[in-house]
Amino acid sequence: xxxxxxxxxxxxxxxxxxxxxxxxxxxxxxxxxxxxxxxxxxxxxxxxxxxxxxxxxxxxxxxxxxxxxxxxxxxxxxxxxxxxxxxxxxxxxxxxxxxxxxxxxxxxxxxxxxxxxxxxxxxxxxxxxxxxxxxxxxxxxxxxxxxxxxxxxxxxxxxxxxxxxxxxxxxxxxxxxxxxxxxxxxxxxxxxxxxxxxxxxxxxxxxxxxxxxxxxxxxxxxxxxxxxxxxxxxxxxxxxxxxxxxxxxxxxxxxxxxxxxxxxxxxxxxxxxxxxxxxxxxxxxxxxxxxxxxxxxxxxxxxxxxxxxxxxxx
Amino acid sequence: xxxxxxxxxxxxxxxxxxxxxxxxxxxxxxxxxxxxxxxxxxxxxxxxxxxxxxxxxxxxxxxxxxxxxxxxxxxxxxxxxxxxxxxxxxxxxxxxxxxxxxxxxxxxxxxxxxxxxxxxxxxxxxxxxxxxxxxxxxxxxxxxxxxxxxxxxxxxxxxxxxxxxxxxxxxxxxxxxxxxxxxxxxxxxx
Numbered sequence: 001x002x003x004x005x006x007x008x009x010x011x012x013x014x015x016x017x018x019x020x021x022x023x024x025x026x027x028x029x030x031x032x033x034x035x036x037x038x039x040x041x042x043x044x045x046x047x048x049x050x051x052x053x054x055x056x057x058x059x060x061x062x063x064x065x066x067x068x069x070x071x072x073x074x075x076x077x078x079x080x081x082x083x084x085x086x087x088x089x090x091x092x093x094x095x096x097x098x099x100x101x102x103x104x105x106x107x108x109x110x111x112x113x114x115x116x117x118x119x120x121x122x123x124x125x126x127x128x129x130x131x132x133x134x135x136x137x138x139x140x141x142x143x144x145x146x147x148x149x150x151x152x153x154x155x156x157x158x159x160x161x162x163x164x165x166x167x168x169x170x171x172x173x174x175x176x177x178x179x180x181x182x183x184x185x186x187x188x189x190x191x192x193x194x195x196x197x198x199x200x201x202x203x204x205x206x207x208x209x210x211x212x213x214x215x216x217x218x219x220x221x222x223x224x225x226x227x228x229x230x231x232x233x234x235x236x237x238x239x240x241x242x243x244x245x246x247x248x249x250x251x252x253x254x255x256x257x258x259x260x261x262x263x264x265x266x267x268x269x270x271x272x273x274x275x276x277x278x279x280x281x282x283x284x285x286x287x288x289x290x291x292x293x294x295x296x297x298x299x300x301x302x303x304x305x306x307x308x309x310x311x312x313x314x
Numbered sequence: 315x316x317x318x319x320x321x322x323x324x325x326x327x328x329x330x331x332x333x334x335x336x337x338x339x340x341x342x343x344x345x346x347x348x349x350x351x352x353x354x355x356x357x358x359x360x361x362x363x364x365x366x367x368x369x370x371x372x373x374x375x376x377x378x379x380x381x382x383x384x385x386x387x388x389x390x391x392x393x394x395x396x397x398x399x400x401x402x403x404x405x406x407x408x409x410x411x412x413x414x415x416x417x418x419x420x421x422x423x424x425x426x427x428x429x430x431x432x433x434x435x436x437x438x439x440x441x442x443x444x445x446x447x448x449x450x451x452x453x454x455x456x457x458x459x460x461x462x463x464x465x466x467x468x469x470x471x472x473x474x475x476x477x478x479x480x481x482x483x484x485x486x487x488x489x490x491x492x493x494x495x496x497x498x499x500x501x502x503x504x
Contacts, residue, residue: 062335062477062487069438069475076443077388086376086388086442086463121378121387125462133350135461167393167416167439183504191504199499203417203488204393206439253502257495262439263417264477265491295440 022157024109026307031113031159032122033309035091038161038299039083039122042074043314045234046210046271046296050074053208053261053268063266070261070294085206085295087165088123091145094160094231094300096152103149106157110147114139123163148224160231160300160313168205168293172226173197174219177285185285190215191246191253193287198254198270203263206293210234210272211250214288217278222288229274230292231300233314238275247273261294271296319473323367324411326431332478334485338435339473343453344371344414348392350464351457352400355408362456362466365408369435372397372415374463376442377452384452386469390442391416394434402426418479418488427482434480436487448474 042050054067077084093110097103115138117123127136127144139145152158175182175193182196183189194213201209214225238244250273260266271294280286300313320328322342332338345363347355347370355361375389394401394415401419404410405426412432413423416439427433437445451470458465479487 065337065477066438069441069444073438073441073444076447080443082446083376083388083442085440086374086390086446087392088376119378121376121385124374124376124388128461133460135463137461165440170393188504195499195502195504199495202492202495204395206416249504253499256502257498259491259495262436263488263491264436264479265487265494293440 021305022303022307024105027106027109027303028113028116030301030303030307030309031110032116034159034161034299034301035113035117036081036120036122038163038297039088039117040081041078041299042084042296043298045314046294047074049234049271050208050294053271056267057261061266062264063260063268066261066264067268083122083124084297085165085293086124087167088126089163089165089297090126090169091123091139092162092164092227093145093147094228095147095149096154096158097149098155098157099151099153101157107147110145111140114145156305156310157303158300158313159303161298162227162230163297165293165295168209168291171197171201171205172223172290173200174223175287175289177287187242187246190287191249194250194273194289195253197289197291198250198257198259201291202259202269205291206295207259207263208261208268208271208294210292210296211270211274212290212292213273213275214286215275215277216280217286217288218280218284219286219288221278222286223290225276225278226288226290229276230290230296230298232274234272240277243275243277247275322369324369325367326411329411329431329433330482332433332481333483334478334481334487336478338476338478340369340435340476341472341474342470344369344469344471344474346371346373346375346465346467346469348372348374348464349396350460351466352397352404354457355404356400361408363468365404365410368410369412369414370404370410371469372413375446375467377462377467384455386446386449386452388442389446389449389469390440391437391445393417394419398423402430405430405432414476418486424480424484424486424489427480428484431482433478433482435476436479437474437476445474448472
Protein backbone atom coordinates (compact mmCIF):
# COMPACT_ATOMS: atom_id res chain seq x y z
CA UNK A 1 0.00 0.00 0.00
CA UNK A 2 1.23 3.47 -0.92
CA UNK A 3 2.31 5.83 1.77
CA UNK A 4 -0.18 8.61 2.31
CA UNK A 5 0.67 11.72 0.27
CA UNK A 6 3.00 9.96 -2.18
CA UNK A 7 2.44 10.77 -5.83
CA UNK A 8 0.82 7.92 -7.74
CA UNK A 9 3.24 6.01 -9.93
CA UNK A 10 1.19 6.60 -13.05
CA UNK A 11 -0.54 9.86 -13.67
CA UNK A 12 -4.26 9.20 -14.16
CA UNK A 13 -5.49 9.90 -17.69
CA UNK A 14 -7.14 13.22 -18.28
CA UNK A 15 -10.04 12.39 -20.52
CA UNK A 16 -10.78 15.19 -22.91
CA UNK A 17 -14.24 16.36 -23.82
CA UNK A 18 -13.30 16.09 -27.51
CA UNK A 19 -13.38 12.31 -27.31
CA UNK A 20 -17.14 12.35 -27.17
CA UNK A 21 -17.93 15.33 -29.37
CA UNK A 22 -15.68 15.07 -32.43
CA UNK A 23 -17.67 14.18 -35.53
CA UNK A 24 -16.18 12.11 -38.34
CA UNK A 25 -17.40 14.60 -40.95
CA UNK A 26 -15.77 17.58 -39.23
CA UNK A 27 -12.53 15.69 -38.67
CA UNK A 28 -12.44 14.59 -42.29
CA UNK A 29 -13.09 18.13 -43.54
CA UNK A 30 -10.25 19.43 -41.35
CA UNK A 31 -7.88 16.82 -42.70
CA UNK A 32 -8.80 17.59 -46.33
CA UNK A 33 -8.08 21.26 -45.63
CA UNK A 34 -4.78 20.31 -43.97
CA UNK A 35 -3.82 18.30 -47.08
CA UNK A 36 -4.90 21.09 -49.44
CA UNK A 37 -2.90 23.69 -47.60
CA UNK A 38 0.14 21.47 -47.22
CA UNK A 39 0.17 20.59 -50.92
CA UNK A 40 -0.36 24.14 -52.19
CA UNK A 41 1.33 26.50 -49.69
CA UNK A 42 4.84 26.39 -48.35
CA UNK A 43 5.20 27.23 -44.66
CA UNK A 44 6.54 30.72 -43.87
CA UNK A 45 9.89 29.53 -42.51
CA UNK A 46 10.65 27.77 -45.81
CA UNK A 47 9.52 30.71 -47.94
CA UNK A 48 11.82 32.99 -45.95
CA UNK A 49 14.75 30.64 -46.48
CA UNK A 50 14.13 30.40 -50.25
CA UNK A 51 13.98 34.22 -50.50
CA UNK A 52 17.23 34.59 -48.59
CA UNK A 53 18.87 32.02 -50.89
CA UNK A 54 17.82 33.93 -53.98
CA UNK A 55 19.61 37.00 -52.66
CA UNK A 56 22.83 35.00 -52.32
CA UNK A 57 23.09 33.97 -55.99
CA UNK A 58 24.83 36.00 -58.70
CA UNK A 59 22.43 37.93 -60.92
CA UNK A 60 21.92 36.26 -64.29
CA UNK A 61 23.26 32.88 -63.14
CA UNK A 62 21.44 29.59 -63.68
CA UNK A 63 21.13 29.36 -59.89
CA UNK A 64 19.40 32.74 -59.67
CA UNK A 65 17.12 31.70 -62.53
CA UNK A 66 16.20 28.47 -60.74
CA UNK A 67 15.36 30.29 -57.51
CA UNK A 68 13.37 32.92 -59.39
CA UNK A 69 11.26 30.17 -60.99
CA UNK A 70 10.91 28.49 -57.60
CA UNK A 71 9.64 31.70 -56.00
CA UNK A 72 7.19 32.27 -58.84
CA UNK A 73 6.02 28.69 -58.43
CA UNK A 74 5.39 29.18 -54.72
CA UNK A 75 3.18 32.18 -55.49
CA UNK A 76 1.29 30.46 -58.32
CA UNK A 77 0.55 27.32 -56.31
CA UNK A 78 -0.83 29.39 -53.47
CA UNK A 79 -2.95 31.62 -55.75
CA UNK A 80 -4.36 28.74 -57.77
CA UNK A 81 -4.68 26.37 -54.81
CA UNK A 82 -2.91 23.69 -56.85
CA UNK A 83 0.00 21.40 -55.89
CA UNK A 84 3.40 23.10 -55.59
CA UNK A 85 4.95 19.96 -57.04
CA UNK A 86 3.21 17.27 -59.09
CA UNK A 87 4.85 14.65 -56.90
CA UNK A 88 2.69 15.03 -53.85
CA UNK A 89 4.79 12.31 -52.33
CA UNK A 90 4.38 10.03 -49.37
CA UNK A 91 1.68 11.19 -47.00
CA UNK A 92 3.27 11.27 -43.55
CA UNK A 93 0.96 12.06 -40.65
CA UNK A 94 2.27 12.64 -37.14
CA UNK A 95 -0.62 12.61 -34.71
CA UNK A 96 -0.56 13.36 -31.00
CA UNK A 97 -3.68 12.21 -29.25
CA UNK A 98 -5.05 12.44 -25.71
CA UNK A 99 -5.28 9.27 -23.68
CA UNK A 100 -8.39 7.33 -24.64
CA UNK A 101 -8.76 8.91 -28.11
CA UNK A 102 -9.97 6.55 -30.85
CA UNK A 103 -6.98 6.21 -33.18
CA UNK A 104 -8.77 3.68 -35.37
CA UNK A 105 -11.52 6.19 -36.13
CA UNK A 106 -8.86 8.78 -36.92
CA UNK A 107 -7.15 6.36 -39.29
CA UNK A 108 -10.42 5.84 -41.18
CA UNK A 109 -11.06 9.59 -41.33
CA UNK A 110 -7.52 10.14 -42.64
CA UNK A 111 -8.05 7.57 -45.41
CA UNK A 112 -11.34 9.19 -46.39
CA UNK A 113 -9.68 12.62 -46.42
CA UNK A 114 -6.84 11.33 -48.59
CA UNK A 115 -9.35 9.87 -51.08
CA UNK A 116 -11.25 13.17 -51.23
CA UNK A 117 -8.06 15.23 -51.62
CA UNK A 118 -6.93 12.94 -54.44
CA UNK A 119 -10.24 13.28 -56.29
CA UNK A 120 -9.89 17.08 -56.05
CA UNK A 121 -6.36 17.10 -57.44
CA UNK A 122 -4.55 18.18 -54.26
CA UNK A 123 -2.78 14.82 -54.31
CA UNK A 124 -1.52 12.83 -57.28
CA UNK A 125 -2.47 9.16 -57.56
CA UNK A 126 0.67 8.04 -55.83
CA UNK A 127 0.08 4.64 -54.29
CA UNK A 128 1.43 1.79 -56.42
CA UNK A 129 1.30 -1.93 -55.62
CA UNK A 130 4.95 -2.93 -55.44
CA UNK A 131 4.32 -6.42 -56.81
CA UNK A 132 1.72 -5.89 -59.55
CA UNK A 133 2.47 -2.24 -60.40
CA UNK A 134 -1.21 -1.38 -60.13
CA UNK A 135 -2.00 2.15 -58.96
CA UNK A 136 -4.73 2.16 -56.30
CA UNK A 137 -5.91 5.46 -57.78
CA UNK A 138 -6.85 6.97 -54.45
CA UNK A 139 -3.62 7.04 -52.44
CA UNK A 140 -4.87 4.41 -50.02
CA UNK A 141 -3.18 1.04 -49.70
CA UNK A 142 -0.70 -0.86 -47.54
CA UNK A 143 1.45 1.81 -45.85
CA UNK A 144 -0.47 4.69 -47.47
CA UNK A 145 -1.09 7.04 -45.84
CA UNK A 146 1.62 6.58 -43.23
CA UNK A 147 0.36 7.40 -39.73
CA UNK A 148 2.54 7.90 -36.67
CA UNK A 149 0.46 8.05 -33.50
CA UNK A 150 1.73 9.22 -30.15
CA UNK A 151 -0.20 9.66 -26.96
CA UNK A 152 0.26 12.79 -24.98
CA UNK A 153 -1.26 14.32 -21.89
CA UNK A 154 -2.67 17.38 -23.62
CA UNK A 155 -6.46 17.51 -23.93
CA UNK A 156 -6.46 18.07 -27.71
CA UNK A 157 -5.38 16.28 -30.91
CA UNK A 158 -2.43 17.70 -32.85
CA UNK A 159 -1.89 16.64 -36.47
CA UNK A 160 1.26 17.36 -38.46
CA UNK A 161 1.52 16.43 -42.13
CA UNK A 162 4.47 16.15 -44.48
CA UNK A 163 4.20 15.39 -48.19
CA UNK A 164 7.56 14.03 -49.22
CA UNK A 165 8.26 13.54 -52.91
CA UNK A 166 9.97 10.48 -54.34
CA UNK A 167 12.86 12.36 -55.94
CA UNK A 168 14.11 13.61 -52.60
CA UNK A 169 13.22 10.38 -50.78
CA UNK A 170 15.36 8.41 -53.25
CA UNK A 171 18.52 10.30 -52.31
CA UNK A 172 18.27 9.67 -48.57
CA UNK A 173 20.81 7.20 -47.21
CA UNK A 174 21.88 5.21 -44.18
CA UNK A 175 25.61 5.12 -43.45
CA UNK A 176 27.35 2.85 -40.99
CA UNK A 177 30.44 3.87 -39.05
CA UNK A 178 33.32 3.29 -38.98
CA UNK A 179 33.88 3.72 -42.69
CA UNK A 180 37.31 4.08 -44.28
CA UNK A 181 36.19 7.05 -46.39
CA UNK A 182 34.42 9.01 -43.68
CA UNK A 183 35.99 8.10 -40.36
CA UNK A 184 35.19 6.50 -37.04
CA UNK A 185 32.32 6.48 -34.60
CA UNK A 186 32.55 10.14 -33.71
CA UNK A 187 31.24 13.50 -34.85
CA UNK A 188 33.88 13.71 -37.56
CA UNK A 189 32.69 10.46 -39.10
CA UNK A 190 29.09 11.63 -38.83
CA UNK A 191 29.84 14.97 -40.49
CA UNK A 192 31.75 13.40 -43.38
CA UNK A 193 28.97 10.86 -43.98
CA UNK A 194 26.40 13.66 -44.15
CA UNK A 195 28.54 15.63 -46.60
CA UNK A 196 28.90 12.54 -48.79
CA UNK A 197 25.11 12.30 -48.89
CA UNK A 198 24.98 15.94 -50.05
CA UNK A 199 27.49 15.15 -52.80
CA UNK A 200 25.59 12.08 -54.01
CA UNK A 201 22.20 13.81 -53.88
CA UNK A 202 23.22 16.67 -56.14
CA UNK A 203 20.73 17.62 -58.78
CA UNK A 204 18.42 14.75 -58.04
CA UNK A 205 16.59 15.78 -54.90
CA UNK A 206 15.44 19.25 -55.97
CA UNK A 207 17.83 21.58 -54.22
CA UNK A 208 18.40 23.65 -52.26
CA UNK A 209 17.44 20.93 -49.82
CA UNK A 210 16.95 20.40 -46.12
CA UNK A 211 18.49 17.42 -44.32
CA UNK A 212 17.01 15.48 -41.45
CA UNK A 213 19.66 13.43 -39.66
CA UNK A 214 19.24 10.65 -37.12
CA UNK A 215 22.44 9.62 -35.36
CA UNK A 216 22.31 6.16 -33.78
CA UNK A 217 19.24 4.02 -33.24
CA UNK A 218 18.66 1.12 -35.60
CA UNK A 219 17.82 1.13 -39.30
CA UNK A 220 14.18 1.93 -38.58
CA UNK A 221 14.35 4.20 -35.57
CA UNK A 222 17.35 6.11 -36.90
CA UNK A 223 15.52 7.04 -40.10
CA UNK A 224 12.31 7.75 -38.19
CA UNK A 225 14.31 10.12 -35.99
CA UNK A 226 15.81 11.75 -39.10
CA UNK A 227 12.37 12.34 -40.62
CA UNK A 228 10.93 13.67 -37.38
CA UNK A 229 13.70 16.33 -37.36
CA UNK A 230 12.00 17.82 -40.42
CA UNK A 231 9.05 18.79 -38.20
CA UNK A 232 11.30 21.42 -36.59
CA UNK A 233 11.23 25.01 -37.80
CA UNK A 234 14.06 25.83 -40.19
CA UNK A 235 15.24 28.74 -38.06
CA UNK A 236 15.09 26.99 -34.68
CA UNK A 237 18.20 26.24 -32.67
CA UNK A 238 19.00 22.71 -31.57
CA UNK A 239 18.94 22.72 -27.74
CA UNK A 240 21.95 20.38 -27.77
CA UNK A 241 25.00 22.56 -28.47
CA UNK A 242 26.97 19.68 -30.00
CA UNK A 243 24.22 18.89 -32.48
CA UNK A 244 23.65 22.61 -33.10
CA UNK A 245 27.31 22.94 -34.05
CA UNK A 246 27.11 19.95 -36.36
CA UNK A 247 24.01 21.35 -38.10
CA UNK A 248 25.74 24.68 -38.70
CA UNK A 249 28.95 23.14 -40.01
CA UNK A 250 27.09 20.88 -42.42
CA UNK A 251 25.12 23.78 -43.90
CA UNK A 252 28.19 26.00 -44.16
CA UNK A 253 30.29 23.32 -45.85
CA UNK A 254 27.52 22.15 -48.18
CA UNK A 255 27.09 25.73 -49.30
CA UNK A 256 30.78 25.92 -50.14
CA UNK A 257 30.50 22.82 -52.33
CA UNK A 258 29.31 24.79 -55.35
CA UNK A 259 26.49 22.31 -56.09
CA UNK A 260 23.86 25.03 -55.86
CA UNK A 261 20.13 25.12 -56.59
CA UNK A 262 19.02 22.18 -58.79
CA UNK A 263 22.70 21.20 -59.01
CA UNK A 264 23.27 24.04 -61.49
CA UNK A 265 26.24 25.35 -59.50
CA UNK A 266 25.83 28.20 -57.00
CA UNK A 267 25.96 29.38 -53.42
CA UNK A 268 23.00 27.59 -51.80
CA UNK A 269 23.01 23.82 -51.67
CA UNK A 270 21.22 23.40 -48.33
CA UNK A 271 18.59 25.58 -46.66
CA UNK A 272 19.02 23.70 -43.41
CA UNK A 273 20.17 20.62 -41.53
CA UNK A 274 18.36 19.25 -38.48
CA UNK A 275 19.94 16.49 -36.45
CA UNK A 276 18.79 14.29 -33.58
CA UNK A 277 20.43 11.44 -31.73
CA UNK A 278 19.20 8.14 -30.31
CA UNK A 279 20.98 5.57 -28.22
CA UNK A 280 22.38 2.62 -30.16
CA UNK A 281 23.51 -0.91 -29.37
CA UNK A 282 27.30 -1.19 -28.95
CA UNK A 283 27.69 -3.05 -32.26
CA UNK A 284 25.91 -0.50 -34.44
CA UNK A 285 26.52 3.11 -35.41
CA UNK A 286 24.10 4.35 -38.05
CA UNK A 287 23.87 7.79 -39.55
CA UNK A 288 20.45 8.00 -41.17
CA UNK A 289 19.88 10.91 -43.51
CA UNK A 290 16.68 12.00 -45.14
CA UNK A 291 16.72 14.68 -47.83
CA UNK A 292 13.83 17.09 -48.22
CA UNK A 293 13.53 19.14 -51.41
CA UNK A 294 12.96 22.91 -51.45
CA UNK A 295 9.26 22.13 -51.93
CA UNK A 296 9.19 21.33 -48.22
CA UNK A 297 5.51 20.66 -47.71
CA UNK A 298 4.83 20.48 -44.01
CA UNK A 299 1.91 21.88 -42.08
CA UNK A 300 0.02 21.09 -38.92
CA UNK A 301 -3.09 21.84 -36.93
CA UNK A 302 -4.46 21.67 -33.44
CA UNK A 303 -7.96 20.27 -33.63
CA UNK A 304 -10.85 21.78 -31.71
CA UNK A 305 -13.16 19.59 -29.64
CA UNK A 306 -15.67 19.37 -32.50
CA UNK A 307 -13.01 18.25 -34.99
CA UNK A 308 -12.62 21.68 -36.61
CA UNK A 309 -9.27 23.44 -37.00
CA UNK A 310 -8.41 25.44 -33.90
CA UNK A 311 -4.93 26.63 -34.92
CA UNK A 312 -2.35 26.30 -37.71
CA UNK A 313 1.06 25.27 -36.47
CA UNK A 314 3.53 26.49 -39.13
CA UNK B 315 20.15 35.54 -71.02
CA UNK B 316 18.77 35.47 -74.56
CA UNK B 317 15.97 32.93 -74.85
CA UNK B 318 15.99 30.58 -77.84
CA UNK B 319 12.49 29.71 -79.10
CA UNK B 320 12.02 26.07 -80.14
CA UNK B 321 9.09 24.60 -82.04
CA UNK B 322 8.33 20.89 -82.27
CA UNK B 323 9.11 18.71 -84.11
CA UNK B 324 12.83 19.48 -83.77
CA UNK B 325 15.18 18.83 -86.65
CA UNK B 326 18.54 17.20 -86.08
CA UNK B 327 20.27 20.48 -87.03
CA UNK B 328 18.34 22.42 -84.40
CA UNK B 329 19.04 19.82 -81.72
CA UNK B 330 22.73 19.88 -82.60
CA UNK B 331 22.86 23.69 -82.55
CA UNK B 332 22.04 23.88 -78.85
CA UNK B 333 24.79 24.21 -76.23
CA UNK B 334 25.00 23.75 -72.48
CA UNK B 335 23.81 26.92 -70.79
CA UNK B 336 21.31 27.92 -73.48
CA UNK B 337 17.91 29.00 -72.21
CA UNK B 338 15.08 27.80 -74.42
CA UNK B 339 11.29 28.08 -74.60
CA UNK B 340 9.43 25.26 -76.34
CA UNK B 341 6.16 25.59 -78.20
CA UNK B 342 4.40 22.51 -79.51
CA UNK B 343 3.94 18.90 -78.49
CA UNK B 344 5.49 17.15 -75.48
CA UNK B 345 4.86 13.51 -74.65
CA UNK B 346 5.29 12.53 -71.03
CA UNK B 347 7.20 9.31 -70.51
CA UNK B 348 8.86 8.09 -67.35
CA UNK B 349 9.86 4.81 -65.70
CA UNK B 350 7.16 2.43 -66.92
CA UNK B 351 7.09 3.88 -70.45
CA UNK B 352 10.85 3.49 -70.85
CA UNK B 353 10.67 -0.01 -69.44
CA UNK B 354 8.05 -0.96 -72.05
CA UNK B 355 9.91 0.61 -74.94
CA UNK B 356 13.05 -1.18 -73.84
CA UNK B 357 11.18 -4.48 -74.04
CA UNK B 358 10.29 -3.78 -77.63
CA UNK B 359 6.73 -2.53 -77.35
CA UNK B 360 5.83 -0.07 -80.11
CA UNK B 361 5.06 3.45 -78.90
CA UNK B 362 1.44 4.49 -79.46
CA UNK B 363 2.58 7.88 -80.84
CA UNK B 364 5.14 8.93 -83.43
CA UNK B 365 8.16 10.11 -81.48
CA UNK B 366 10.32 11.18 -84.50
CA UNK B 367 11.62 14.69 -83.91
CA UNK B 368 9.71 14.72 -80.67
CA UNK B 369 10.48 15.62 -77.09
CA UNK B 370 9.92 13.23 -74.19
CA UNK B 371 9.11 14.85 -70.88
CA UNK B 372 10.07 12.95 -67.73
CA UNK B 373 6.96 13.89 -65.85
CA UNK B 374 4.08 12.30 -63.97
CA UNK B 375 1.50 15.07 -63.92
CA UNK B 376 -1.50 15.57 -61.65
CA UNK B 377 -4.49 15.20 -63.97
CA UNK B 378 -8.18 15.47 -63.15
CA UNK B 379 -11.18 15.12 -65.39
CA UNK B 380 -13.39 18.20 -65.40
CA UNK B 381 -16.49 18.26 -67.61
CA UNK B 382 -15.29 15.27 -69.62
CA UNK B 383 -11.88 16.86 -70.34
CA UNK B 384 -8.50 16.23 -68.79
CA UNK B 385 -7.10 19.22 -66.93
CA UNK B 386 -3.48 19.41 -65.84
CA UNK B 387 -3.19 20.54 -62.22
CA UNK B 388 0.58 20.21 -61.81
CA UNK B 389 3.36 19.01 -64.10
CA UNK B 390 6.97 19.53 -63.11
CA UNK B 391 9.86 17.25 -64.12
CA UNK B 392 10.81 14.02 -62.36
CA UNK B 393 14.35 12.75 -61.76
CA UNK B 394 15.79 11.65 -65.11
CA UNK B 395 18.65 9.45 -64.02
CA UNK B 396 16.33 6.47 -63.58
CA UNK B 397 15.98 6.36 -67.38
CA UNK B 398 19.75 6.29 -67.87
CA UNK B 399 19.79 2.60 -68.93
CA UNK B 400 17.11 3.19 -71.60
CA UNK B 401 17.27 6.75 -72.93
CA UNK B 402 19.96 6.27 -75.59
CA UNK B 403 17.92 3.41 -77.05
CA UNK B 404 14.85 5.63 -77.38
CA UNK B 405 17.03 8.15 -79.22
CA UNK B 406 18.32 5.44 -81.56
CA UNK B 407 15.09 3.58 -82.19
CA UNK B 408 12.48 6.33 -82.09
CA UNK B 409 14.33 9.43 -83.22
CA UNK B 410 13.58 11.74 -80.32
CA UNK B 411 15.48 15.05 -80.43
CA UNK B 412 14.91 16.25 -76.89
CA UNK B 413 14.52 14.96 -73.37
CA UNK B 414 13.12 17.18 -70.61
CA UNK B 415 13.69 16.25 -67.00
CA UNK B 416 15.65 17.19 -63.94
CA UNK B 417 18.94 16.25 -62.34
CA UNK B 418 20.65 15.39 -65.62
CA UNK B 419 21.70 12.00 -66.93
CA UNK B 420 24.82 9.91 -67.25
CA UNK B 421 27.43 8.94 -69.84
CA UNK B 422 25.22 6.59 -71.91
CA UNK B 423 22.70 9.34 -72.50
CA UNK B 424 25.42 11.89 -73.23
CA UNK B 425 26.87 9.55 -75.81
CA UNK B 426 23.40 9.02 -77.27
CA UNK B 427 22.96 12.79 -77.58
CA UNK B 428 26.22 12.97 -79.56
CA UNK B 429 25.57 9.95 -81.73
CA UNK B 430 21.91 10.48 -82.61
CA UNK B 431 21.59 14.27 -82.33
CA UNK B 432 19.58 14.90 -79.18
CA UNK B 433 19.65 17.36 -76.32
CA UNK B 434 18.84 17.23 -72.60
CA UNK B 435 16.68 20.08 -71.37
CA UNK B 436 16.47 20.82 -67.66
CA UNK B 437 13.20 22.10 -66.26
CA UNK B 438 13.09 23.43 -62.70
CA UNK B 439 12.33 20.56 -60.34
CA UNK B 440 9.38 21.07 -58.08
CA UNK B 441 8.14 24.04 -60.10
CA UNK B 442 4.97 22.21 -61.12
CA UNK B 443 2.84 25.33 -61.44
CA UNK B 444 5.29 27.31 -63.54
CA UNK B 445 5.43 24.30 -65.87
CA UNK B 446 1.67 23.63 -65.82
CA UNK B 447 0.98 27.26 -66.67
CA UNK B 448 2.68 26.70 -70.03
CA UNK B 449 0.64 23.58 -70.80
CA UNK B 450 -2.26 25.02 -72.71
CA UNK B 451 -3.98 21.77 -73.74
CA UNK B 452 -4.09 18.09 -72.89
CA UNK B 453 -4.83 16.44 -76.23
CA UNK B 454 -4.84 12.79 -75.26
CA UNK B 455 -3.39 9.99 -73.24
CA UNK B 456 -2.03 6.51 -73.98
CA UNK B 457 -1.03 3.56 -71.85
CA UNK B 458 -3.34 4.62 -69.06
CA UNK B 459 -3.11 1.03 -67.79
CA UNK B 460 0.24 2.10 -66.29
CA UNK B 461 -1.62 4.46 -63.97
CA UNK B 462 -2.02 8.19 -64.45
CA UNK B 463 1.49 9.34 -63.39
CA UNK B 464 3.15 6.75 -65.67
CA UNK B 465 0.91 7.17 -68.73
CA UNK B 466 1.89 8.93 -71.98
CA UNK B 467 0.14 12.30 -71.85
CA UNK B 468 -0.04 14.37 -75.04
CA UNK B 469 0.63 17.91 -73.85
CA UNK B 470 0.55 21.07 -75.93
CA UNK B 471 2.86 23.70 -74.51
CA UNK B 472 3.52 27.32 -75.24
CA UNK B 473 6.87 28.84 -74.30
CA UNK B 474 7.78 26.02 -71.92
CA UNK B 475 11.03 27.13 -70.21
CA UNK B 476 14.16 24.92 -69.94
CA UNK B 477 17.92 25.17 -69.70
CA UNK B 478 20.17 23.02 -71.90
CA UNK B 479 22.40 21.06 -69.53
CA UNK B 480 23.60 18.24 -71.84
CA UNK B 481 24.29 18.79 -75.52
CA UNK B 482 25.20 16.87 -78.67
CA UNK B 483 28.85 17.97 -78.46
CA UNK B 484 29.55 16.04 -75.31
CA UNK B 485 28.96 18.97 -72.95
CA UNK B 486 27.35 18.27 -69.58
CA UNK B 487 26.79 20.82 -66.85
CA UNK B 488 26.11 17.93 -64.47
CA UNK B 489 29.51 16.36 -65.08
CA UNK B 490 31.19 19.72 -64.50
CA UNK B 491 29.38 20.50 -61.24
CA UNK B 492 29.89 16.95 -59.97
CA UNK B 493 33.66 17.10 -60.53
CA UNK B 494 34.03 20.57 -59.00
CA UNK B 495 31.87 19.78 -55.96
CA UNK B 496 33.67 16.50 -55.33
CA UNK B 497 36.92 18.41 -55.15
CA UNK B 498 35.50 21.21 -53.00
CA UNK B 499 33.97 18.80 -50.47
CA UNK B 500 37.14 16.70 -50.29
CA UNK B 501 38.96 19.84 -49.17
CA UNK B 502 36.29 20.54 -46.54
CA UNK B 503 36.43 17.08 -44.94
CA UNK B 504 36.27 17.09 -41.14
